[in-house]
Amino acid sequence: MAKRSDVAVIAHERKVLGGGLDELRKLLTDEIHDELIWYQVPKSKKAPKKIRKALDRGAKRIFVWGGDGMVQRAVDTLAGTDATLSILPAGTANLFATNLGIPEDLAEAVRIGLHGTEKKLDLGRINGEHFAVMAGAGFDGHLISEADRGAKDQLGKLAYVWTGLRHIQDDPAPTKITVDGTTWFEGEASCVLFGNVSTITGGIKAFDDAKPDDGWLEVGVATSQNAVEWARTLGRMALGRSERSPFVQITRAKRITVTFAEPTLYELDGGDRSTVRKLKAKVVPDAITVRVP
Numbered sequence: 001m002a003k004r005s006d007v008a009v010i011a012h013e014r015k016v017l018g019g020g021l022d023e024l025r026k027l028l029t030d031e032i033h034d035e036l037i038w039y040q041v042p043k044s045k046k047a048p049k050k051i052r053k054a055l056d057r058g059a060k061r062i063f064v065w066g067g068d069g070m071v072q073r074a075v076d077t078l079a080g081t082d083a084t085l086s087i088l089p090a091g092t093a094n095l096f097a098t099n100l101g102i103p104e105d106l107a108e109a110v111r112i113g114l115h116g117t118e119k120k121l122d123l124g125r126i127n128g129e130h131f132a133v134m135a136g137a138g139f140d141g142h143l144i145s146e147a148d149r150g151a152k153d154q155l156g157k158l159a160y161v162w163t164g165l166r167h168i169q170d171d172p173a174p175t176k177i178t179v180d181g182t183t184w185f186e187g188e189a190s191c192v193l194f195g196n197v198s199t200i201t202g203g204i205k206a207f208d209d210a211k212p213d214d215g216w217l218e219v220g221v222a223t224s225q226n227a228v229e230w231a232r233t234l235g236r237m238a239l240g241r242s243e244r245s246p247f248v249q250i251t252r253a254k255r256i257t258v259t260f261a262e263p264t265l266y267e268l269d270g271g272d273r274s275t276v277r278k279l280k281a282k283v284v285p286d287a288i289t290v291r292v293p
Contacts, residue, residue, distance in 0.1 A: 008059035010050050010074065012066035017090035018106030020022045021101045024065065024088065039070040044069040048077040055083060056057070064111055067091015070135060072269035073080060076130040078229040079287045083102055084234035086113025088292045093270060096132045099197040099212065101293045116291040121212045123287040126268055126279055130287065132212070133198045136267035137258065137279060138173065138191040173263035179253035191222040192258055194281050207250065217283045223248075255282045 007028065011021055018024075021040070028036060037059050039050035047070055051062060064074045065088040078085055087098035088109050102109055123130040139210035175189035193200070195207040195218040256279075263275035 001100065002133075003034050004058065005032050005036055006058055007034075007062040007063065008037035008038070008051075008054035008057075009063045009065065010047050010070070010089075011038075011064075012044060012047070012070050012090065013042060015066045015070070015090035017065070017088060017104065017109075021065070023106060024063075024110065026062075027107060029115075031114060033281065043095050044073050047073040052079045055081065059083065059105065061086060061113075063088055063110075065090050067161050068250045068270040069091055072129075072131055072133075072271060075132045075288050079123055079284065084118055084289045084291060085198060088113065088118075090282075095199060095270070096197070098200055100290065114179055114293050116293055118289050119213070120286040121288050121290055122196060123284045124194055124217050124268075124281055125200070125284050126266075126281040127273075128275065129268060129273075130284065131194075131196065131268040131286075133197055133265065133269050134193060134195045134206075135281065136173075136191060136193040137270040137276075138189060138280050138281075143269060147175045166237045173264060175221070176259045177219065177221060178257045178259075179251055180255055181206050182221075184251060184253075185221050185249060187223065189221045189223055191220075192279075193220040193222075194218070194256065196283075198219070213286075214285060215285045216251050216254065217256065218250060219256055220248060220250045251281075256280070265271065 009028070023251060025036070037057050038052045038104045039054065041050055051074060054062060060082070061084050062078060063072065063086045064070050068091055070091070071087055074085055081168065087097045087102050088106065089104050091106055094104060102112055109163050121133055123224045124135060126135045126181055173189065173190065175182065175185065177185040177188065177192065193206060195210045197212050198207050198210045204256050207219060258279040259278050265275050266273050266279060
């Protein structure tokens with residue numbers, strides 16, 4: 001009788017990579033001859049309960065199959081534990097995996113997950129939830145929310161472009177941003193972003209100097225108010241020159257508070273959340289251990 005291994009798989013059953021979950025099981029059992037801990041979920045918000053069950057059953061190595069939504073649920077659950085996260089990028093954008101150099105190749109992702117380097121990484125925490133890649137409000141919140149409503153399944157990454165075009169004329173909102181106890185921005189803002197890594201939604205390198213192990217969160221605010229200004233802003237970002245845009249301000253901080261004059265939609269790691277008047281964010285250093293190339 002095979003004993004239970006310390007490897008757990010938490011899989012979003014609607015996501016696809018390589019030869020699918022059957023191939024994943026074969027790749028893992030070729031090297032791990034003990035019984036795997038295995039859970040499949042129909043949506044990412046059901047992943048935390050299964051991850052906690054896996055930990056209770058002795059799992060130390062957690063393989064997460066899915067996109068950035070699944071990864072966000074995983075890091076939020078695993079933050080502060082001694083378990084190691086291995087990412088199997090089966091989603092649409094796979095931003096955290098991309099920033100870490102984990103390819104959308106199942107065999108190679110499994111190899112990294114089993115034999116890669118263990119690295120301690122920072123996480124962001126916003127209004128009580130951890131995130132690995134980014135969080136945002138305003139334009140970014142609407143972009144993620146509407147792209148999530150089935151458009152990603154049909155259009156893939158183009159869904160973000162499509163929904164973004166619908167909101168470039170939205171009016172900016174009076175906003176106040178405090179970083180590490182000092183007022184940094186006060187005025188009309190169309191978008192506020194927090195970044196733990198450099199490349200964000202749509203493959204845009206918004207935060208040129210961001211690293212997930214530097215103990216800081218990058219903070220950006222955009223003041224673009226029309227199609228022409230947004231075109232200039234996104235053009236600079238696409239070239240990796242965000243800080244040179246006249247409609248973008250960027251800094252870094254340990255703690256950030258954002259106050260909006262009106263309820264504003266926010267998102268984290270590609271998952272939309274509710275409307276809020278205040279966001280409180282901070283960096284959590286060395287919060288998660290991830291297998292990387």
